[in-house]
Amino acid sequence: MSAATSPTERNRAVVEAMFAAANKGDIEGVLSHLSDDIAVIEPLFLPFGKAYHGKDEFLALAQVLPDYLDISSITVHYTIADGDRVAACVGITDIATGEPTRFIEQFTVKGGKIVENRLFYHDAGTLVDKPKVVQRTRSSPSTAQWS
Numbered sequence: 001m002s003a004a005t006s007p008t009e010r011n012r013a014v015v016e017a018m019f020a021a022a023n024k025g026d027i028e029g030v031l032s033h034l035s036d037d038i039a040v041i042e043p044l045f046l047p048f049g050k051a052y053h054g055k056d057e058f059l060a061l062a063q064v065l066p067d068y069l070d071i072s073s074i075t076v077h078y079t080i081a082d083g084d085r086v087a088a089c090v091g092i093t094d095i096a097t098g099e100p101t102r103f104i105e106q107f108t109v110k111g112g113k114i115v116e117n118r119l120f121y122h123d124a125g126t127l128v129d130k131p132k133v134v135q136r137t138r139s140s141p142s143t144a145q146w147s
Contacts, residue, residue, distance in 0.1 A: 011109035012081035015088060018114060019076050027062070031055055035113040042119055068095055075100070084109050 014033055021029025040052040040061060048064045065071050070093040077089040086107045091100040101121065108116040 008081045008083055010112070011084055011107075012079055012086050014109050014112060014114060015079060015081075015086040015107050016076070019074060019088065022071070023074055025072065027059075031058075033114055034058065035110070035115045038114060038117065040117045040119075043121060046121070066095075069093065069101065070095055 018030055018033035021027075021033070034055060037054055038052075038058055040058055042049045042052070042061070044050065047068070048061065052058055052061050062071070073093065075091040077091060079089075080087045086109060088105045088107070089102070090105055091102050093099070094101050103119055103121040106116075106118045106120065107114050
């Protein structure tokens with residue numbers, strides 16, 4: 001099997017096609033690359049940070065993001081793919097400063113559709129207005145659950 005038709009390269013192509021549709025403002029094109037039960041995990045320290053599940057919640061997130069980021073122009077600096085995992089180094093302009101934010105988006109692709117998108121921010125810019133604090137009680141689960 002040639003590199004162009006390997007599962008890794010097909011999965012990379014899915015992610016790259018999703019970004020191409022996003023940059024054209026083609027929301028139907030974006031949705032066509034997502035599984036119906038897509039999970040998008042934004043870091044909790046962001047104002048919109050939480051896990052979003054399904055296309056309806058994905059669309060709700062897409063309605064909030066323009067308050068913070070200029071999503072009309074997404075720069076994909078590069079992608080790295082290995083099997084069903086594709087990582088994209090991405091830049092989007094922070095609305096408040098005009099400066100780019102930089103982050104990695106880690107995608108899991110199954111059956112030609114993106115099933116998970118997990119974001120890791122390097123430069124969150126002004127997205128971090130106030131730190132979110134999770135209140136824990138003594139009855140909270142121990143860190144052993146993370147092992």
